[in-house]
Amino acid sequence: MGQLGTEPVHDPAVLGFDKARLSRLKQWMQRYADTGRWPGGAVLVARHGKLAYFDSAGYADIEAKKHWQRDLIARIWSMAKPVTAVALLMLYEEARVHLDDPVEAYLPEFKDTRLLIPDATSLDQTVPVKTKMTIHHLLTHTSGLSLFTGPGLLGDVYAKEALGLAKSYGGLDRMVRRIAELPLEWEPGTRWQYSVGPDVIGRIVEVVSGMTLDKYFATRIFEPLGMTDTGFSVPDSEIGRFPPMYEVTAGGMALNERPEVSGWRQGKVDTFYGGGGLVGTIDDYWRFAEMLRGGGEFNGERILSPGTLRLATCNHLPGDLAAMATEVWAETQFDGVGFSLVGSVVLDPAKAQISAQVGDYGWGGAAGTFFWVSPVDDMVVILFTQLLPSSAIPVRKELRALVHGALTGG
Numbered sequence: 001m002g003q004l005g006t007e008p009v010h011d012p013a014v015l016g017f018d019k020a021r022l023s024r025l026k027q028w029m030q031r032y033a034d035t036g037r038w039p040g041g042a043v044l045v046a047r048h049g050k051l052a053y054f055d056s057a058g059y060a061d062i063e064a065k066k067h068w069q070r071d072l073i074a075r076i077w078s079m080a081k082p083v084t085a086v087a088l089l090m091l092y093e094e095a096r097v098h099l100d101d102p103v104e105a106y107l108p109e110f111k112d113t114r115l116l117i118p119d120a121t122s123l124d125q126t127v128p129v130k131t132k133m134t135i136h137h138l139l140t141h142t143s144g145l146s147l148f149t150g151p152g153l154l155g156d157v158y159a160k161e162a163l164g165l166a167k168s169y170g171g172l173d174r175m176v177r178r179i180a181e182l183p184l185e186w187e188p189g190t191r192w193q194y195s196v197g198p199d200v201i202g203r204i205v206e207v208v209s210g211m212t213l214d215k216y217f218a219t220r221i222f223e224p225l226g227m228t229d230t231g232f233s234v235p236d237s238e239i240g241r242f243p244p245m246y247e248v249t250a251g252g253m254a255l256n257e258r259p260e261v262s263g264w265r266q267g268k269v270d271t272f273y274g275g276g277g278l279v280g281t282i283d284d285y286w287r288f289a290e291m292l293r294g295g296g297e298f299n300g301e302r303i304l305s306p307g308t309l310r311l312a313t314c315n316h317l318p319g320d321l322a323a324m325a326t327e328v329w330a331e332t333q334f335d336g337v338g339f340s341l342v343g344s345v346v347l348d349p350a351k352a353q354i355s356a357q358v359g360d361y362g363w364g365g366a367a368g369t370f371f372w373v374s375p376v377d378d379m380v381v382i383l384f385t386q387l388l389p390s391s392a393i394p395v396r397k398e399l400r401a402l403v404h405g406a407l408t409g410g
Contacts, residue, residue, distance in 0.1 A: 021406035033058025041385030077365030084274030144184030202274025230280030
């Protein structure tokens with residue numbers, strides 16, 4: 001792979017794609033932009049480590065009529081979660097943490113965690129937990145922790161206090177201590193619920209490594225992989241590459257945040273969220289995804305072993321998400337889809353009713369970004385846009401159908 005943004009597009013036919021069918025991706029993106037359903041975006045498709053397709057359509061900045069460019073720095077939100085999982089797994093490979101370790105061994109504030117009783121009307125209506133929360137629970141969203149999108153008492157508190165959301169909370173340690181003060185929604189290990197678990201994992205990485213999460217990511221992952229534009233904030237010198245964010249409204253689409261006043265700007269961030277705090281370019285994330293596809297190695301830099309990647313990317317639930325998940329929204333569908341340590345994993349494409357291979361894994365972000373890695377097809381696909389919420393339009397299912405519709409062979 002060449003320098004960021006300069007990798008040439010290879011002959012799609014050699015990589016097993018029908019070029020004319022791949023061109024439908026451009027038409028699809030442009031159709032959404034022309035009808036005002038999203039601002040614009042970009043798609044990158046790679047196979048066997050080579051770029052088969054990159055194109056963009058629509059605007060990054062509608063007001064300024066600025067088209068989407070490949071080097072734009074986007075808010076990738078929850079696509080930070082796989083990065084945090086990799087950070088923890090690096091410590092796992094060094095035998096400094098174990099998946100079945102109790103969280104309280106690293107974060108004593110979780111020692112006396114309690115469980116909210118069913119139908120509680122106040123946060124003090126709790127009982128002791130029966131099962132100690134583990135690192136594995138945090139990685140797989142089975143810890144019993146909640147999220148700011150959750151229903152009821154806990155969801156309201158998370159939202160009001162911006163837990164797992166505010167860029168300036170006084171530090172990750174302070175935020176995690178506050179999370180530990182709150183009761184759990186579910187007994188650990190009994191239900192799957194999208195949560196701040198990866199944020200707590202980020203704090204464990206800090207405690208074990210002795211480094212703040214931003215420094216750990218930079219020195220152990222980003223620098224070795226050449227991810228020069230990925231981090232927890234956007235430098236002032238690069239603000240011109242940071243697009244506005246839009247949101248779906250009853251009237252169509254509206255501006256949500258201008259880059260000039262964004263909380264993601266350098267100097268405004270003091271809390272490094274492992275669950276959703278990153279910004280970066282599509283090429284940077286391609287490097288990270290290629291490391292996953294390559295069994296933990298990219299351009300001669302080994303981040304994880306192939307064996308650890310096999311462990312990380314298989315299903316870690318008893319069945320699919322539908323059998324275990326609560327009704328809280330998440331960045332995935334539930335039927336026919338399981339959960340690995342780095343994101344969702346396809347178990348049954350027919351049950352999921354999506355174009356996919358068994359074992360495809362990946363995740364998305366709140367502003368519409370999305371990626372998946374296919375071990376069977378030896379393929380990486382990445383979508384970037386900046387539109388809240390990611391569930392507003394069915395681009396993820398449609399992207400899968402378009403890419404698989406263009407795939408013709410080995």
